[in-house]
Amino acid sequence: MTTITTGSTGAFYERSRLDMKDLRTQAESLQAQLSSGSRLTRSSDNPVAASRLRSLSRLETLSQIDTANASRANADLTLADAAMSDMADAVIRAQELATQAASSTLTGEQRSAIATELDQIGQNLLALSNARDSNGHALFGGEASGDAYKLDAAGKAAYVGTAGSEELPLGEGQNVTRSMTGPQFLSFTGKDGSATDVMATVKALSDALKTGGSTAAATSDALANLQTGLDTLTTGQTVVGTRLAWIELTGERRADLSQLRSTEETEIGGTDIATTVSRLQETLTVLEASQASFSRLSGLSLFDQLR
Amino acid sequence: MGADLLSIARSGARVARGALDVTANNIANASSEGYVRRSVAVSEVSGGTSLGTPAAINLAGARITGIVRNADAFRQSEVRRTGSDAARASAEVQGLENVQSALEQTGVYESVVAFEGSLKQLLSDPTDGSLRAQAVEDARTMAQTFNTASQSLDAAARGLQFEAQDGVTQVNRIAGELGRVNLRLMRAADSSSDQSALLDQRDNLLQQLSDHADITTTINADKSVSVMLGGPTGAALVSGATANILAMTTAANGTLSFTVNSQATTLSSGAIAGKAQALVELGGARTQLNAIAAGIVSSMNTAQASGVDLAGNPGQPLFSGTSAADIAMVASGGSALATAPASAAAASRDVTNLDTMRTALASADPAGAMDTLLFGVSSAVAGRTVTRDALASIAGSARVSLQAQAGVNLDDEAVNLVRFQQAYQASARVMQVASDIFDSILAIR
Numbered sequence: 188m189t190t191i192t193t194g195s196t197g198a199f200y201e202r203s204r205l206d207m208k209d210l211r212t213q214a215e216s217l218q219a220q221l222s223s224g225s226r227l228t229r230s231s232d233n234p235v236a237a238s239r240l241r242s243l244s245r246l247e248t249l250s251q252i253d254t255a256n257a258s259r260a261n262a263d264l265t266l267a268d269a270a271m272s273d274m275a276d277a278v279i280r281a282q283e284l285a286t287q288a289a290s291s292t293l294t295g296e297q298r299s300a301i302a303t304e305l306d307q308i309g310q311n312l313l314a315l316s317n318a319r320d321s322n323g324h325a326l327f328g329g330e331a332s333g334d335a336y337k338l339d340a341a342g343k344a345a346y347v348g349t350a351g352s353e354e355l356p357l358g359e360g361q362n363v364t365r366s367m368t369g370p371q372f373l374s375f376t377g378k379d380g381s382a383t384d385v386m387a388t389v390k391a392l393s394d395a396l397k398t399g400g401s402t403a404a405a406t407s408d409a410l411a412n413l414q415t416g417l418d419t420l421t422t423g424q425t426v427v428g429t430r431l432a433w434i435e436l437t438g439e440r441r442a443d444l445s446q447l448r449s450t451e452e453t454e455i456g457g458t459d460i461a462t463t464v465s466r467l468q469e470t471l472t473v474l475e476a477s478q479a480s481f482s483r484l485s486g487l488s489l490f491d492q493l494r
Numbered sequence: 495m496g497a498d499l500l501s502i503a504r505s506g507a508r509v510a511r512g513a514l515d516v517t518a519n520n521i522a523n524a525s526s527e528g529y530v531r532r533s534v535a536v537s538e539v540s541g542g543t544s545l546g547t548p549a550a551i552n553l554a555g556a557r558i559t560g561i562v563r564n565a566d567a568f569r570q571s572e573v574r575r576t577g578s579d580a581a582r583a584s585a586e587v588q589g590l591e592n593v594q595s596a597l598e599q600t601g602v603y604e605s606v607v608a609f610e611g612s613l614k615q616l617l618s619d620p621t622d623g624s625l626r627a628q629a630v631e632d633a634r635t636m637a638q639t640f641n642t643a644s645q646s647l648d649a650a651a652r653g654l655q656f657e658a659q660d661g662v663t664q665v666n667r668i669a670g671e672l673g674r675v676n677l678r679l680m681r682a683a684d685s686s687s688d689q690s691a692l693l694d695q696r697d698n699l700l701q702q703l704s705d706h707a708d709i710t711t712t713i714n715a716d717k718s719v720s721v722m723l724g725g726p727t728g729a730a731l732v733s734g735a736t737a738n739i740l741a742m743t744t745a746a747n748g749t750l751s752f753t754v755n756s757q758a759t760t761l762s763s764g765a766i767a768g769k770a771q772a773l774v775e776l777g778g779a780r781t782q783l784n785a786i787a788a789g790i791v792s793s794m795n796t797a798q799a800s801g802v803d804l805a806g807n808p809g810q811p812l813f814s815g816t817s818a819a820d821i822a823m824v825a826s827g828g829s830a831l832a833t834a835p836a837s838a839a840a841a842s843r844d845v846t847n848l849d850t851m852r853t854a855l856a857s858a859d860p861a862g863a864m865d866t867l868l869f870g871v872s873s874a875v876a877g878r879t880v881t882r883d884a885l886a887s888i889a890g891s892a893r894v895s896l897q898a899q900a901g902v903n904l905d906d907e908a909v910n911l912v913r914f915q916q917a918y919q920a921s922a923r924v925m926q927v928a929s930d931i932f933d934s935i936l937a938i939r
Binding site for chain 1: 591614615869890902905909912
C-alpha cells in the first residue's frame with residue numbers, strides 16, 4: 188500500500204515485477220531440480236560437489252573395468268581348476284594302472300595293454316596342460332601366446348611358456364594372478380632326486396612296461412613319483428581355489444565401495460524430493476499471494492472513483 | 495476595475511490550463527522510459543497597482559514561471575553507477591558460463607577417463623584386437639573432444655569480441671547523440687518545456703552509456719554534460735558538442751584493449767569491461783586446456799617409444815600436435831599400441847610397457863588437471879554469480895528509488911487534474927463576476 192502512496196506508479200510496477208520475477212525464477216529452479224532428479228545442472232551450481240561427483244563417476248568407470256577384469260580372471264581360474272581336476276583324475280588312473288602293473292602275475296600282453304592306456308593318459312595330460320583360457324591363449328603357458336607344452340624329438344613333453352603368469356588389477360591396488368604356469372603344479376623332484384614332471388613319469392612307466400623284463404623297480408618309482416605329482420597338483424588346485432576366493436572377496440569389497448559411492452552421489456547431487464516439493468509449494472504460495480495482492484493493488488485507481 | 499478583474503481571471507485560467515496540460519502530459523508519459531515528472535512553477539505577477547492603496551496591495555494575477563523537472567541528480571548518478579557495475583558483472587558471468595559449458599559439456603573429462611579405462615582393460619588381454627581397437631578409438635575420441643572444447647572456446651571468444659565491438663559502436667553512437675543534445679541544450683531557453691525534453695533525452699542517453707562503460711559525468715552551467723570514460727582521470731568522451739571516438743583492439747591472445755582518441759583507456763565497469771574480463775579468464779582456461787593436451791601427447795608418445803607394438807616393431811607416436819586445438823590421434827590402428835617392452839617378440843602378452851604407459855598417464859594426470867580446471871572455472875562462475883545477483887539487486891533498488899522520486903504517480907495526477915479543473919472553473923467564475931459587476935454599472939439609469 189505504501190508503494191502506491193509514496194512512490195510513483197512506475198516504481199510500484201517495477202518493484203512488483205522484480206519481486207514476482209525472483210519468485211518465479213526460484214520456483215522454476217526447484218522444478219528443474221525435481222524433474223532432473225539432480226540438484227546440480229551445471230558445475231557452477233556447487234563447484235565442490237560437482238568436482239566430487241566427477242571423481243566419483245571416474246572411480247565408478249574404472250571400477251566397472253575392474254569388475255570386467257575380475258570376471259575374466261574368475262573365468263580363467265575356474266577353467267584352470269576344472270583342467271586340474273581332470274588332470275588329477277588322470278593321474279589317479281595312472282596310479283591304479285601302475286599298481287596293476289606292479290603285480291608280478293601279469294603277462295607281457297597285459298603289461299603292454301597297460302602301457303597303451305598309460306600312453307593315452309599321457310596324451311590326455313598333454314592336451315589338458317595345453318588347455319585354453321577365456322581369451323584363447325594357453326591356460327598354463329604364462330604369457331606365451333601359443334601352446335604351453337610341446338613334444339620334443341624324443342616324444343617328451345617340454346614346457347615352452349614363460350616363467351610367470353600375468354597379473355590383473357582388481358581395483359583398490361589389489362592384483363590377482365590369473366592362472367598358474369604348467370611347471371608350478373606339474374613339475375616336482377622325483378624319487379631319484381632329479382627334477383621331473385607327471386607326464387615324464389607316465390611316459391617312463393609306459394616305456395618300461397613296453398620294454399618288458401622286470402618292471403618292479405620302474406613301477407615302484409612310478410608309484411612314488413605319481414603320488415608326489417598328485418600332491419603337487421592338489422597343492423596347485425588349492426592355490427587356484429584360494430585365488431578364486433580372493434577374487435570373490437575383492438568383488439564383495441568392490442560392490443560395497445560402489446554402493447557407498449552411489450549413496451554419496453545421491454547425497455551430494457540428488458534431489459531431496461520431500462524438501463524440494465515443500466519448498467516449491469512454499470514458493471508457489473508466496474508467488475500466488477503476491478500476484479493476487481498485485482492485481483488488487485494495481486486495480487486501485489483514483490480515476491475510477493472520480494466522476 | 496472590472497477590466498482588471500477580468501485580466502486577473504484570464505491569467506488564472508491560463509495558469510490552470512497550463513497546469514492541466516502538464517498533468518495530462520505526465521499521465522500520458524506515465525510509463526515512458528526515462529520520463530521525469532514535470533510540475534508547473536507558478537508565481538504571482540507583480541507590478542500591477544490598485545487605485546486606492548498603490549503601495550500596499552498588488553493585484554495583477556499569476557503566471558507560469560517555468561516547468562520544474564523533478565529529477566534528483568544524485569539518484570540519477572547512482573542509477574548509472576550501480577547499473578554500470580551490474581552490467582559488467584552480468585557480462586562477465588555470461589562469458590564465464592560460456593567458458594564453463596565449452597569445457598564441461600564437450601565431455602573432455604569423461605573422454606579422458608574412458609581412455610584411462612580402456613588402457614586398464616587392455617591389461618586383461620594385450621593381444622586382443624577388439625580391446626586394442628577400443629583403446630585407440632578412445633584415444634581418438636579424447637583428441638577430438640579436446641579439439642571440440644578448443645573450438646567451443648574459440649567460438650565463445652569470438653562471441654565476446656563481437657559483442658564488445660558492438661558495445662564500442664553503441665558507445666560511439668550514444669556519444670555522438672550526446673554531443674548533439676549538448677549543442678541544443680546550449681541554445682535552448684531556460685526552464686522551457688523544450689529544455690525539459692532535452693534533459694530527459696540527455697539523462698536517458700547517459701543511462702544507456704553507463705550500461706556499456708564506466709562514465710564520470712559533469713553537468714555544466716548550461717546543463718550540457720561532459721563525459722569521462724574510465725574513471726574521473728580517464729579520457730574525455732564527450733565535451734560540449736564534441737564526441738571523441740572509442741576504439742577497441744584485439745590482441746593475439748584474444749584479450750581486448752581500448753583507446754579514446756588514440757589515448758589508452760582502462761574500463762572498469764560496464765558491459766564492455768565485463769566482456770574484456772571474461773576474455774582474460776577465457777585465455778587462462780585455454781592455456782590450461784592446452785597444457786593438459788600437451789601433457790597427454792608427450793607422456794603417451796614417450797611411453798610408446800619405449801616399447802614395441804603387436805608386430806614387434808618399435809612404438810610410433812600415438813598423438814600429434816602440441817595443444818588442444820591440434821591434438822590428433824595418428825596411430826594406424828589398434829596394433830600400433832606398444833604394450834610390450836622393447837625386447838619382446840611379436841604378439842607378446844608381456845604388459846610391461848602398457849604399465850609404463852599407464853604410469854606415465856597417471857603421473858601426467860589429465861583427469862585430475864581437467865577436474866582442477868573445471869573446478870576453477872565453475873567456482874569462478876559461482877562466485878561471480880553471487881556478486882552479479884548482489885549488484886543486480888542494488889541496481890534494481892537504485893532504479894526503483896529514482897523512479898519513485900522522478901516517476902509519475904497516477905493518483906497524484908488524478909488529484910492534480912481535479913484541482914486544476916476546479917481552479918480553471920473558479921477563474922471562469924471570476925470572469926462571470928467581472929461581467930456581472932460591469933453590467934450592474936451599466937444598468938444604472
